[in-house]
Amino acid sequence: MYGMIHCAVREMFVEQLGATEWAALERAAKITAADQISFNVYNDALTMRILEEAAVRLGLDMQDCLEEFGRYWIVFAGKGSFKSMMEFTGDDIMTFISNLDQMHRSVVRTLTKAQMPSFQVLEKGDGYFTVLYLSERNGLGAFVTGLLKGLLDHFNQIGDVKLIKDGPVGLEYKIWHRDGP
Amino acid sequence: MRFALDSEDLGRLFPSHILVDKHLNIIDFGASIWKRLPDLTKGDHLEDHFIVSNPELLNALPVISANMPSIQLRSRSRPITMTGVIIESDGTYLLALNPSPIPDPTELTGLRMSDLSPTDPSLDNILLIKMQDAMIAEAKEMAAKLTAERQKSDALLQQVSRISGCLAHDFNNHLSIIKLNAQRLAQEASNNRQIATIAEILMETTTRSSAIASSLVTLSSSQNDKRREFVADEILQDSLPYLKSLTSDGIELILDLDASGVKVKLGQAGFLNCLTNLILNSCDAILGEGRIEISTYQSVNWLVVEVSDNGMGLGEAALAQAFEPYFSTKEKGTGLGLASVQDFMTNHGGTVELLPNPVSGALARLKFPIIQDLESVADMAPLAQTGLPIGPSDQPRILVVDDEQYALEALVELLEQEGYHVAGASSPREGIGLVQEYNEADCPFDALLTDVIMPKGNGIILAHAARAMSPDLKVIVMSGMRPEEAMPDWPFLQKPLRLELVTETLSRLLGPR
Numbered sequence: 001m002y003g004m005i006h007c008a009v010r011e012m013f014v015e016q017l018g019a020t021e022w023a024a025l026e027r028a029a030k031i032t033a034a035d036q037i038s039f040n041v042y043n044d045a046l047t048m049r050i051l052e053e054a055a056v057r058l059g060l061d062m063q064d065c066l067e068e069f070g071r072y073w074i075v076f077a078g079k080g081s082f083k084s085m086m087e088f089t090g091d092d093i094m095t096f097i098s099n100l101d102q103m104h105r106s107v108v109r110t111l112t113k114a115q116m117p118s119f120q121v122l123e124k125g126d127g128y129f130t131v132l133y134l135s136e137r138n139g140l141g142a143f144v145t146g147l148l149k150g151l152l153d154h155f156n157q158i159g160d161v162k163l164i165k166d167g168p169v170g171l172e173y174k175i176w177h178r179d180g181p
Numbered sequence: 182m183r184f185a186l187d188s189e190d191l192g193r194l195f196p197s198h199i200l201v202d203k204h205l206n207i208i209d210f211g212a213s214i215w216k217r218l219p220d221l222t223k224g225d226h227l228e229d230h231f232i233v234s235n236p237e238l239l240n241a242l243p244v245i246s247a248n249m250p251s252i253q254l255r256s257r258s259r260p261i262t263m264t265g266v267i268i269e270s271d272g273t274y275l276l277a278l279n280p281s282p283i284p285d286p287t288e289l290t291g292l293r294m295s296d297l298s299p300t301d302p303s304l305d306n307i308l309l310i311k312m313q314d315a316m317i318a319e320a321k322e323m324a325a326k327l328t329a330e331r332q333k334s335d336a337l338l339q340q341v342s343r344i345s346g347c348l349a350h351d352f353n354n355h356l357s358i359i360k361l362n363a364q365r366l367a368q369e370a371s372n373n374r375q376i377a378t379i380a381e382i383l384m385e386t387t388t389r390s391s392a393i394a395s396s397l398v399t400l401s402s403s404q405n406d407k408r409r410e411f412v413a414d415e416i417l418q419d420s421l422p423y424l425k426s427l428t429s430d431g432i433e434l435i436l437d438l439d440a441s442g443v444k445v446k447l448g449q450a451g452f453l454n455c456l457t458n459l460i461l462n463s464c465d466a467i468l469g470e471g472r473i474e475i476s477t478y479q480s481v482n483w484l485v486v487e488v489s490d491n492g493m494g495l496g497e498a499a500l501a502q503a504f505e506p507y508f509s510t511k512e513k514g515t516g517l518g519l520a521s522v523q524d525f526m527t528n529h530g531g532t533v534e535l536l537p538n539p540v541s542g543a544l545a546r547l548k549f550p551i552i553q554d555l556e557s558v559a560d561m562a563p564l565a566q567t568g569l570p571i572g573p574s575d576q577p578r579i580l581v582v583d584d585e586q587y588a589l590e591a592l593v594e595l596l597e598q599e600g601y602h603v604a605g606a607s608s609p610r611e612g613i614g615l616v617q618e619y620n621e622a623d624c625p626f627d628a629l630l631t632d633v634i635m636p637k638g639n640g641i642i643l644a645h646a647a648r649a650m651s652p653d654l655k656v657i658v659m660s661g662m663r664p665e666e667a668m669p670d671w672p673f674l675q676k677p678l679r680l681e682l683v684t685e686t687l688s689r690l691l692g693p694r
Contacts, residue, residue: 004319038319081318085311089294099294106308110316 001047002114004038006031008076009047012069013054021057029053038081041113044137063142070146074154086154093155093177094129097121117144118170127159127178134170141171148175156180191275196296197263199254199276201227208273213296217261230257238267252276279303324426328457335454336521343524346662349394350634353661354585356394356677360387361591364680368598387677394661395675408529410446410552413484414438414477420453424475427460432467434460437476443484445549451525455533458518459488459545466492466543483531484551489544494537503535522547530639576602577627577691578619582612582643583659584635592630592678599684609638609646616647616654625651627691630683633660644671655690657683 014022026032029050035042055065078086089103090096097119104116117135133144141163148161152175159177166172188209191198196213205227214221221230228236234253249266254276256262265278279301280292297304360383367380417424417436425434445452456475463473473490495503504523519535522545526533531549538544579601583589586607593605604619604626606612612631619625629647631640644656659674672686 038323039316081315081322085308085315088292088307088311091293091295095293095295102294102299102304103308106305106312109305109309110312 001042001044002038002111003036003040003042005047005073006036006042006050007038008073009050009054009069010036011076012072013058017057025050025053025057039111041111066140066142067146067149070143070148071150071153072146073143074147074150078154091155093151093157093175094121094124096151096155097131122172128174128176130164131173131175132170133173141166144171144173148173152177195265195275195277195279195298197265197278197280197298199227199278201274201276203272203274216293217291217296218256218259220258227254231255232257252278254278321426321429325461328427328461332454332458332518332521335451336518336524339521339524350661352394353391353676354588354632356387356391357661358585358587358591360384360677361588361595361680363387365591365595368595384679388679391675391677408446408448410444411449412440412442412444413452413486413549414441414443416449416452417456417475417477417486420456423453424456424460427457428464428473431470432464433472435472435474437474440477440479440484443477443479444552445484446552447529447549448525451529455522455525455547456486456488458522462518462545463488463490463492463543466490466494468493471542479551480548482551483548486547486549487544488547489538490542491538492542494542495535500535500537504533530642576600577687578624579603579687580606580612580615580619580626580629580631580647582606582609582629582631582635582640584608584632584637588678592683595680596683596687599680601687608635609640609643612643613646613650616650620650626654628655628657628687630657630659630687633658634662657686657690 010022013025031046031050035046035050051065051069052062054069055062058065058068060068077083085103086096089099098121100119101116104114104118108114108116115136117133117137120132120134121129122132123130131148145161145163151157152159152161156179157177158180159175161176162174164172164174186194192211196211198211199207199214200209201207207221207223207225207227209223210221218230227233231254234255235250238250238252249268251264251266253262253264261280263278263280265276268275268277279298280296280303292307294304294308297307363380363383367377367384370376370380417438421434421436428434460473460475463471467473467490471491473488476487476489478485504519519533523533526547526549529549531547533548534546536544536546579596581589581592581596581603583592583605584607589605589607593603596603604615606615609631612629616626616629626647629644631643633640640658640660644658648654648656656669656671657674658671659676659678661676672690674682674686
């Protein structure tokens with residue numbers, strides 16, 4: 001995965017447990033600053049090792065940690081260097097998710113080794129919609145749940161996210177939403 | 182074959198379309214037009230809102246039909262340009278528009294992906310521009326983090342170096358006292374073999390202990406930033422791209438240099454590190470757009486470098502504490518930046534002060550001694566005359582200045598035993614008073630033997646001032662650690678002192694006794 005994922009994990013972790021504890025995590029996971037360069041590509045196994053170490057120290061099981069990190073990723077992307085791209089992609093959650101593939105395509109054009117997932121809005125109803133998530137990676141279902149919950153927060157929506165189908169084609173999520181205060 | 186499109190299809194295909202009649206009155210328009218140009222209303226005339234690139238085309242509207250001429254519209258009220266084609270359909274004209282293929286950066290503000298047709302080639306351009314912006318922002322953030330880490334590391338090294346230096350200095354001073362008194366003891370008890378042996382052991386031990394102190398200083402001091410002479414204006418001009426890279430968007434950094442040819446002797450990296458710290462502080466104090474100015478000028482014997490900004494400035498309380506290590510007004514500040522600037526300035530005989538900018542914001546003023554003017558330093562007001570007896574004219578007159586009273590007494594006594602007339606002073610001010618007193622009695626000192634780092638002044642500055650009053654005065658510098666100040670070809674004696682070396686040096690300068 002790209003190093004910006006590692007940077008986001010670090011930021012989430014430091015916000016909760018501080019820089020000293022992150023330094024301890026670096027020692028335990030055998031990583032250095034060289035493993036946290038935003039636009040460098042790292043082996044997925046390294047990313048998972050960092051997340052596993054973070055989960056232990058945050059007192060979370062891996063699935064909860066992935067969901068929490070998914071939620072944080074939206075906060076991270078929405079306030080940093082990618083803020084402008086996030087804004088350009090859409091002003092509401094459904095438009096945003098509909099445009100994500102287009103945005104990811106431009107990322108791949110620049111970062112050619114990136115393996116980007118696909119998000120398709122399948123069904124729109126009153127106060128809900130469903131999304132199909134496709135990826136070459138496995139085991140990130142909880143992370144996607146966190147991402148979608150993060151998007152609800154980002155667009156000031158109140159609601160919930162549930163994984164409703166885990167099939168060979170991909171993962172299908174249902175998102176309930178209404179305007180927040 | 183013709184396709185019938187309802188307004189929803191039209192809106193999806195061309196979010197920026199405008200439908201006009203043959204008189205150019207607006208019949209309808211797409212969602213993107215509505216969002217980006219909220220003043221537009223149905224029934225308005227097209228040219229009330231847009232400048233048309235080829236207005237003659239519009240006059241020919243009734244006769245164009247199949248060839249779909251291209252058109253460009255520029256909004257009269259917003260930085261928005263759109264290009265497209267005109268499609269005629271039953272007496273109405275569809276302006277199938279898209280934002281300009283290479284949009285002006287100002288046009289990207291507020292633009293969303295949904296404002297463009299999915300097939301619009303400018304969509305990819307805009308995304309790539311935004312991706313590029315994100316990468317540049319990441320690179321700048323990384324550069325700022327690296328700078329901050331380097332500053333922390335430099336500040337830590339400086340602290341270790343300073344503590345080691347102080348330890349070595351004090352240690353060597355005390356060793357000097359022991360050694361000189363051991364020599365006195367050995368001389369006074371020359372017929373007592375046992376005492377002479379003990380004194381010899383004491384002297385040897387102080388020599389070995391001194392070597393340990395020296396190695397401590399060597400280990401802790403940075404060897405990478407050697408002092409060298411340079412013209413500050415030239416370094417600033419050459420470093421402008423680097424200094425600009427420290428600022429964020431919307432902050433203008435300008436140089437106002439008025440010290441051409443003025444030379445200082447400093448570590449260049451340390452000099453730039455000082456400016457880096459001050460610029461980063463200024464950037465943090467500027468919300469949104471602002472301006473940072475670096476100016477230089479000469480003031481008597483000083484090169485003055487000022488870094489000013491028009492940011493929020495600092496309150497009185499913050500100004501008072503600004504140079505304290507670990508004090509910071511920033512949430513994530515280390516509190517070491519200004520402390521390291523002050524360290525650097527002190528170590529180079531300069532000063533730094535932080536002031537409110539007369540207009541708004543803050544101003545940091547750095548004053549560096551100019552090297553060619555060091556010898557004219559004579560601003561040390563003498564103390565009242567001491568009234569000490571001035572010795573016979575056939576004895577060379579030596580002035581010894583050392584803040585360590587026991588070392589001073591021992592050295593004075595030992596040199597007197599060697600046949601010199603010796604006057605002692607425990608501070609530079611006292612020393613300069615004696616120089617003046619001896620000069621007025623027409624018995625100027627022949628040599629000055631001075632410590633360097635003293636609580637009430639600096640021996641190098643004293644030596645410059647004394648030589649300005651007595652140009653023939655020979656100077657010997659002694660210290661627990663070799664001074665970094667600009668020092669002409671004056672002999673340096675490392676403490677703890679060996680009396681033989683002191684007398685040998687005096688003999689070399691003044692002639693044998």
